[in-house]
Amino acid sequence: MDYIGEHSLFAFLGRASVAMAFAGAIATVFFYGLYFIGSKKNSEKSSGLKSAGRLSFGAHSLGVLGTIIILFVALFNHWFEFDYVWRHSSLDMPMKYIASCFWEGQEGSFLLWTTWHVILGWVLIGTSKKWEFGTMMLLAMVQVFLVSMILGIYIGDFKIGSSPFILIRELPENIGLPWTEIRDYLIRLPSLRDGQGLNPLLQNYWMVIHPPTLFLGFASVTIPFLFAITGILEKKYYEWVVPALPWTFFGISILGTGVLMGGAWAYEALSFGGFWAWDPVENSSLVPWLTLVAAGHLMMIVKHKKSAPATALFLTILSFILVLYSTFLTRSGILGETSVHAFVDLGLNGQLIAFLGFFSIGSLLIYLLAWKKYPKSPSEDAFSSREFWMFIGSLTLLLSAAQITFSTSIPVLNKLIGPDGLLPVLNNPMAPPVDAAKHFNSLQIPFALIITALLAFGPFLRWKETPKKLITRLLPSVIITLVISVLSIWGLKLYDPLYAALLAVSIFGLISNADYWLRIVRGRWTTGGMALAHIGFTLVLIGAVISNGKKEAISTNATYIHEDFPSNENILLPLNDTVSMYPYYISWRNERKEGHNRVFDIEFYETEKPSTWNDFERQELKPVFTLHPFIQMNDRMGNVREPSTMHFWNKDIYTYISYADLRPLDEKNGDWADPMEAILESGEEVFLFNKYLLYCDTLNVQNASINEISGEIEHLDLNLDLILKSMDGRQTAVVLPYHLDGNEAHTSEVIIEEEGMKLRFDGVASAEGKFNITAWEKKDNEPPFVLMQAFIFPYINLLWLGSILMGLGTLLAVWKRVYRAINESKK
Amino acid sequence: MKKTQIILLGVIAIMIGVLLVTLEDASVYATFEIADKQKPEAVTVVAKLDLDSPIHFDPTTSLLTFNAIDKEGHSREVIYNQPKPLDFERSEEITLTGHSVSEGFIATEILMKCPSKYTNEEGIDTLGIYTQNI
Numbered sequence: 001m002d003y004i005g006e007h008s009l010f011a012f013l014g015r016a017s018v019a020m021a022f023a024g025a026i027a028t029v030f031f032y033g034l035y036f037i038g039s040k041k042n043s044e045k046s047s048g049l050k051s052a053g054r055l056s057f058g059a060h061s062l063g064v065l066g067t068i069i070i071l072f073v074a075l076f077n078h079w080f081e082f083d084y085v086w087r088h089s090s091l092d093m094p095m096k097y098i099a100s101c102f103w104e105g106q107e108g109s110f111l112l113w114t115t116w117h118v119i120l121g122w123v124l125i126g127t128s129k130k131w132e133f134g135t136m137m138l139l140a141m142v143q144v145f146l147v148s149m150i151l152g153i154y155i156g157d158f159k160i161g162s163s164p165f166i167l168i169r170e171l172p173e174n175i176g177l178p179w180t181e182i183r184d185y186l187i188r189l190p191s192l193r194d195g196q197g198l199n200p201l202l203q204n205y206w207m208v209i210h211p212p213t214l215f216l217g218f219a220s221v222t223i224p225f226l227f228a229i230t231g232i233l234e235k236k237y238y239e240w241v242v243p244a245l246p247w248t249f250f251g252i253s254i255l256g257t258g259v260l261m262g263g264a265w266a267y268e269a270l271s272f273g274g275f276w277a278w279d280p281v282e283n284s285s286l287v288p289w290l291t292l293v294a295a296g297h298l299m300m301i302v303k304h305k306k307s308a309p310a311t312a313l314f315l316t317i318l319s320f321i322l323v324l325y326s327t328f329l330t331r332s333g334i335l336g337e338t339s340v341h342a343f344v345d346l347g348l349n350g351q352l353i354a355f356l357g358f359f360s361i362g363s364l365l366i367y368l369l370a371w372k373k374y375p376k377s378p379s380e381d382a383f384s385s386r387e388f389w390m391f392i393g394s395l396t397l398l399l400s401a402a403q404i405t406f407s408t409s410i411p412v413l414n415k416l417i418g419p420d421g422l423l424p425v426l427n428n429p430m431a432p433p434v435d436a437a438k439h440f441n442s443l444q445i446p447f448a449l450i451i452t453a454l455l456a457f458g459p460f461l462r463w464k465e466t467p468k469k470l471i472t473r474l475l476p477s478v479i480i481t482l483v484i485s486v487l488s489i490w491g492l493k494l495y496d497p498l499y500a501a502l503l504a505v506s507i508f509g510l511i512s513n514a515d516y517w518l519r520i521v522r523g524r525w526t527t528g529g530m531a532l533a534h535i536g537f538t539l540v541l542i543g544a545v546i547s548n549g550k551k552e553a554i555s556t557n558a559t560y561i562h563e564d565f566p567s568n569e570n571i572l573l574p575l576n577d578t579v580s581m582y583p584y585y586i587s588w589r590n591e592r593k594e595g596h597n598r599v600f601d602i603e604f605y606e607t608e609k610p611s612t613w614n615d616f617e618r619q620e621l622k623p624v625f626t627l628h629p630f631i632q633m634n635d636r637m638g639n640v641r642e643p644s645t646m647h648f649w650n651k652d653i654y655t656y657i658s659y660a661d662l663r664p665l666d667e668k669n670g671d672w673a674d675p676m677e678a679i680l681e682s683g684e685e686v687f688l689f690n691k692y693l694l695y696c697d698t699l700n701v702q703n704a705s706i707n708e709i710s711g712e713i714e715h716l717d718l719n720l721d722l723i724l725k726s727m728d729g730r731q732t733a734v735v736l737p738y739h740l741d742g743n744e745a746h747t748s749e750v751i752i753e754e755e756g757m758k759l760r761f762d763g764v765a766s767a768e769g770k771f772n773i774t775a776w777e778k779k780d781n782e783p784p785f786v787l788m789q790a791f792i793f794p795y796i797n798l799l800w801l802g803s804i805l806m807g808l809g810t811l812l813a814v815w816k817r818v819y820r821a822i823n824e825s826k827k
Numbered sequence: 828m829k830k831t832q833i834i835l836l837g838v839i840a841i842m843i844g845v846l847l848v849t850l851e852d853a854s855v856y857a858t859f860e861i862a863d864k865q866k867p868e869a870v871t872v873v874a875k876l877d878l879d880s881p882i883h884f885d886p887t888t889s890l891l892t893f894n895a896i897d898k899e900g901h902s903r904e905v906i907y908n909q910p911k912p913l914d915f916e917r918s919e920e921i922t923l924t925g926h927s928v929s930e931g932f933i934a935t936e937i938l939m940k941c942p943s944k945y946t947n948e949e950g951i952d953t954l955g956i957y958t959q960n961i
Contacts, residue, residue: 380830388830395838403845410853428861431871433852434924434935443845557889568908570889631913639913659886659910787889787910 005186006167007079010070014165015152017066021114022147024060028140031056035133036233046133053136054125060143061118067111067150071164075101080192083171084108084164090197100207101198106331106348107164110149112212116219117143124223131243134230135223142222145355149348162348168192200596200632200640206265210258214285217255218323221288223247224295225320228313229363232370237309241299244316246817248296249529253810255289260540260803271641271656273791274548275799278436280335283408284326290401291319294394301387304463307377311391315398317367321360322405328352334411384471386461393454400447407432407439445498449505452541455534456509459516459527473520477512484511492550492794499549502541509538529813536806543799547652554581555655555790570658570787578605578621581790585621588786591660597642599630600657600786604646629656629788652793659787672758672776681770689777692757696771697721716740720761720771724752736761736773854924858897859932866927869935872897873922876915884911895921895932904931912939 031052071084075098080086088108089101103109121139128135152163169180179185186192201207224244231240262282263275276282298312329335332349381388410430417425433439460466460474485504494500517523517531555571571581573588585605592599605621629644643656678686680696688694703717718738725731732752738761739746749760756778765772855861857870876882877894880902884891891907905923912918918939925934 392834395834399838399841399845402842403849406846407849407853429856431854431856431924433849434854434869434871439849439852443848557887568889570910572887572889641913659884659889662913785886787886 002183003081003169003186004184006081007074008167010074010079011082011165011167014067014070014074015163017063017070018147018150018152018163018165019063021060021063021067022144022151024056024058024063025140025143025147027056028053028060029137029144032133032137032140036137050132053133057121057125057136057140060140060147061122064111064114064118064147067164068115071102071108071111072098074165078195080195081167081169081186082164083166083168086168086192086195088195088198090195092194093198093203096205097198097203097208100202100211103211104198104202105164107150107162109211109215110146111164113215113218114143114146116212116216117146117222120219120223124226128243131227131230131240134233135226138226138229139222142359145351145358149351149355158350159348160351197634200634201269203632204265204269206261206268210261210265213254213261214258217251217258217285218288218327220247220251220254221292221319221323224251224292224299224316225363228316229366231309232313232366235370235373237313237373237375238302238306241302241309241312245296245299245303246814246821248292248299248316249810249813249817251292252289252296252533253807253814255285255292256810257803257807259285259289264800267643267654268645269642271643271658271789273654273789274551274793275796276544278440280408280411280432281330283404284322284329287401287404287408288319288322288326290397290404291315291322294397294401295319297390297394301390305377305387306375307381307387308374310371310374311394313367313374315394317363318398321356321363322401324356324359325405328356329408329412334415382465384461384466384468386458386463386466389454389458389461393451393458396447396450396454400444400451403443403447404440441498445502448541449498449502452502452505452509452538455537456505456512459513459530459534460520474512476519477508477515480515481508481511492546494546494549496549499545503545503549506538506541506545510535510542513538525812526816529809529811529816532809532812533806534809536802536804536809539798539802539805541802543796543802547793547796547799550792550794552792552794553789554584554653554792555788569789571790573602573786573788575784584624586790588788589626591784591786594630596634597630597632598660598662599628600660600788602627602629602644602655602788604653627653627655631657631660631662633662647797649797650795652796653790654793655788655790657786658789661784661786672778674777676775676777677762678773678775679765679770680773688757688775691727692755693725694759694773694775695723695725697723699771713740714742718761720773722759722773724755724757724759726755730755734759738763858899859901859903859927860897860899862927862932869924869926871922871924872932873920874898876918876921877902878916882911882916886910895923903927905934906931907934907937909937912937915939 031049035046035049074082074085075089076095078085078089078091084105084107085101088104089098093101101108103112117139121136121143124135124139125132147161149161150163151161152166153160168174169185174180179189182188224247227240227244227247231237231244259282262285266272266277266279266282267275272279292315295312295315295318298315301307302309302312332352381391410432414426414429415421417423418429419426420429456477457474460471462470481504485507488507489495489500489503494503513531513534517527521527553569555569557568557570557572571579571586573579573586575588575591578585578587583606585607587603587605588600589603590601592601603626604624606624607621625646627644627646630642632640632642634640639662641656641658643654645655646653674689676688678688678694680686680694682696682698685693685695698721700719700721701716702719703715704713705715706712707714716739718740720736720738722734722736723731724734732755734750734752736750736759737748739748745763747760747762749758751758758776758778760774762772762774764770854869854871857865857872859872859874862870862872872895874895874897877896880894882891882893889908889910891909891911893905893907894902895905896902905925907925920940922938922940923932923934924936924938925932927933
């Protein structure tokens, strides 16, 4: 049957592209893999296989490209018959967020990851020379799994992948429903004229650039892994680090930037109250970065000293496995109760476990089977050698990663050994630590202390052995550090011992690396990468320590409730009142609608510093800035409160509305409330709302007709005359109508505007000669208010500056290696 | 002993220490009954909001009081000294972190699961088509 208006051709082409990408990946594995079977010496055979492999990878790349293009076309043209388009976009969405729609769903983000692998794959083909067979075979294996996630085919009842090109009428839950048989269902179904829209949380420019960066980071963790496994397979236990190193630093740079961008997004768009919340999703992307940094440093040891490669191999493999594990955690829905931003479960768990299982078990087997063959270090590392301390640092990074992984994996542990798990050991399911920040900080700060101390003096050490007199070169840094640390800890009043220690050590790292680079090696650019990356890292820590340790809630509510409730951090802002919020005076000026957003304008004032007592008496408020925290209203996905931040060079003022009356603006003023019933008879008075006396005068029968046959009342109009007396003597006459039509009673409400009262005559009461009346009082002009939280984050800009320097530094380290490789090949 | 062995031992020791601290810090998913038994220790309770009893929010003190029903069907008054979360009434499930006191349960953190936050489980509204078909 031909459906009217449906773009089924594109759906078909999309699926065909996915199929081509899948088949291309399998063919790539096959042709590159053949090289490893039989004799490898035959160069004729290998060049044929190489061409076949490249051709297959080309087909795979075309398939992936086609898939992306068709999905984008469908999103751009709002073809809501596609389930993916319907689910993730809507007509009123700004075009700039189309990209976010693309990767909001699991299918799109898998596709994004696949795409980066394709691009990096072509770079590998162009640069890896004799490594091409192994690395491309393994990369294509990863691609087989990734593309299978968007295949969307059924084998029996088993679903393989979830296709972004499935039409809504083809969804399993809709198959067989009558509307799917109608040719023009697209015109008839009103709900298909607009999509569900993008989650408002993701309608933020960070969400346009953060996912591609993060996935490029993930993709670049894959490449060192490919070299490591190929190195083991081809018994090149040392050589693999040379091509793997630049990729590793590239991965450190991009993944690190991606993770911190996620933090920036959380800081800008979420009301977490900070840039890092130790959320499982954040953690699981940080962990591979930590192990990758460790792997990179271990690779340098292997390269410089030809020492035992076993740990470098292990950490490189582990980093990739952790990326897969992170994918599993965030996409399987297992985090459900513990994270605010995990993906929705798509029923791909089996496949995700297979993906994780295949590569972790497979690569660990390859790694362990070759264990005996790994070269051993010729000698023990000396205490004064750079490699010894680098090794300790890498182990510390590994421990830090292990701790984060363990705490984040509590939901997984529940599935394994919880009461409903595979092996019920626990009586009650475990829950994540109650205070996540406290838990992670108390364990991670000691690790950070060790790592930072090592990166502070590490550069001053030499490979193999450091002469004693060279160590004295550290002395200037130590002295400067002592002075600056004492001054800054004292100046900031940062007296928490762990925070203060971390601040001092980070300052040490900053100064010693700058000193080493600028003084000792005279600003040589080949050392610049290392120095800049280390300086960036220490700045990130300094920014994090100060902004977290000295984060100050300036919005406080001093009302004492109970000792269990310390005065909390929400300030009550009645409209147009000026409230003191040290060091500012603030005033909520206005509430307005802006698109989907309900924006609250908060004006900040400062007082001029009084110089004399007279000035103090007459001090004036002068407006300094206005912030616009808002609440994004979304009927379908829930309302989101978004912060507004004033950036100064040395601090941020971060605010968000923590509570507001979100009814439509025109509905808000005046509400009839507290209905009260009164029963009274003629001549009786009753007290209403402690403010009024209601006097019942007489009941008038206006109109009545009686059915002559049955003798029942056919029609009756009654008017009850009342007098409403207010306390100050005003009297208002009120007439309440009551109308009976056969058996049907009609009552109507009478509003006495000037008294703020509404009355209704409900009929004759069961007691003889009494009448039922309901009264409402107008609860108006309860002055509108909002609750707001405001924090000062001091020196948070150091953190952002640090992230940029770290990214640039590691990229410089990549360039140094690429530059050398180019120069060597020229010789 | 060789240096590598000492390092290895150190690593294992730290690993075990960290593991123990983590287990110590981890709370349990509990019911209100377990929370009562373990008071004043903090626990995490997965519960449902009781919509039949009043939900009261006092903005001047930002104190929220409501009743929640845990998975075993026990109801408890919950006190939360933070502004009422947005869409609180629409929540399908709430995860309360806090501890029991004799008067009820004091929550320090509330995580909500809203049915419509990320997906629309109702799917396509097909009502329109039938009315238009007739």
